[in-house]
Amino acid sequence: MSRLNLSYIIEITRRDFAERFAGSVLGSMWAIIWPMINLFIYIVIFGKLMGARLPGTSEMNSYGIYLAAGLIPWLAFSETINRCASVFPAKKHIITKVNTSFLALLLHINLSETITYVISMLVFFLILLCTGYEFHISLWLLPVLYYLQQMLALGLGLIAGVLNVFIRDVRQITGVILQLWFWFTPIVYIVDILPEPVRKIIMYNPAFRLIDAYHKIFAFHSYPSFKGLWVLAVVTHLILFFSFLMLRYLEKDIRDFL
Template sequence: MNLALLLQFTKQDFVDRYSGSVLGGLWAFIHPLVMIFIFVVIFANVMGTRLPGISSVYSYGIYLVAGLLPWMAFANTINRCATVFLDKRNIIGKVRVSLHFLPLYVVISEALTFLIAYMIFMLFLVFTGAMPGQVLIIIPFVFLVQQVLALGLGLIFGVLNVFLRDIKEMVTVLMTFWFWLTPIVWVMDIVPPVVQQIQQHVNPAFLFVDAYHQIMVHGHLPDIGGLMKLVLIGHAVLLLAYLMLRWLEKDIRDFL
């Protein structure tokens, strides 16, 4: 697959997403704007939610949005890659498209959505005086690492989903459980130490969510060791996905 075709798939993905709406692509800005306003402003001024040990009225809202936006990109990438071969079966049958590179348009599309949402989020941080400093430079690396893992998992589920259509529903259930088992809505301070250890050693999503929290909430550099661990996990999963796809590519094309 060449770059022009990949970009065309990405562009078409945005067009299809807002097809038929009057405002069109403006919804890519409206959705995160409303969500961030509710979580940062409403939670702070109406519900009065605070983070333990932080006096800022916006602390919990910032904590919530800082973890929720990357999680949405992560989960959407996995969910959409899990169905990408079925969604594009007509194109795969007519054009000699590389199955290895086809899901990349999903990654690019979700990256653009994340970029729009996070830029809006940062505007809120500027207005509330909670903008982090130079540690923001780490965010592109954290996002890249998490999306490598998301692409790998999505490809594995995508391959399996061709042969067993229940995989799509199973992935939806899995991501729901995974969301609530990751400290995005709740904070680590409220759980026992054994649960905190499990998060650090068993849950790869914690490694990138905690990195965003450290950067956006506390203004600290994230745990580099944790990020390197995530790099290894993500690339191992992506390699496994590549080998599965290479091994089963002929069968996938026959099933489609």
């Protein structure tokens, strides 16, 4: 496996982020404008105008905060997996000409989505401050949650990316699975509305553990389940370990197929 080059990862990340807004008048300013528009819709439209509320709370912005707190991490998580699934064919022109590290191509996606996530979170925090929101001490867990979230996405994205080289339908299958996964994860609804048998099943959904932790911190001002996060950490690193072994074993075949 080719060695990682940090400067190379940073450079392709910079290019990736710049290419998203290439040719537009406002350029990278759109990275700030879009989160502001989306968060305005979540918090103001759903919270104030539509009057949506979370059960057990009278706070006017509660549902908007609940929605934003789940959607921001989910978008980073799902986009990382989705983009990793097609990264090798998309970067074929680089892989076939340069002895580049496959892992670097995946890490640049992770880093690019991290930039988008951080910008969205900063805008989210700014809006919360403007609305008089009181932050909970559990905010210190956010870096831990993001690490687990993106490492899980990296592992799953790597598996999908490797399989997609040999079975091109995997790219489309990944999109379908992510769409179903979104609705199987309580992001736009609360878990309490589900029937008891479904609630028991959903506890095994790793995305539920992540999103529920974000909801606990932002919407319910409490700590998430540490036991659940420990289990998630073990599962995440097992998937990551398996995906690295898979890449190491099949790297030569991937280059040949491309």
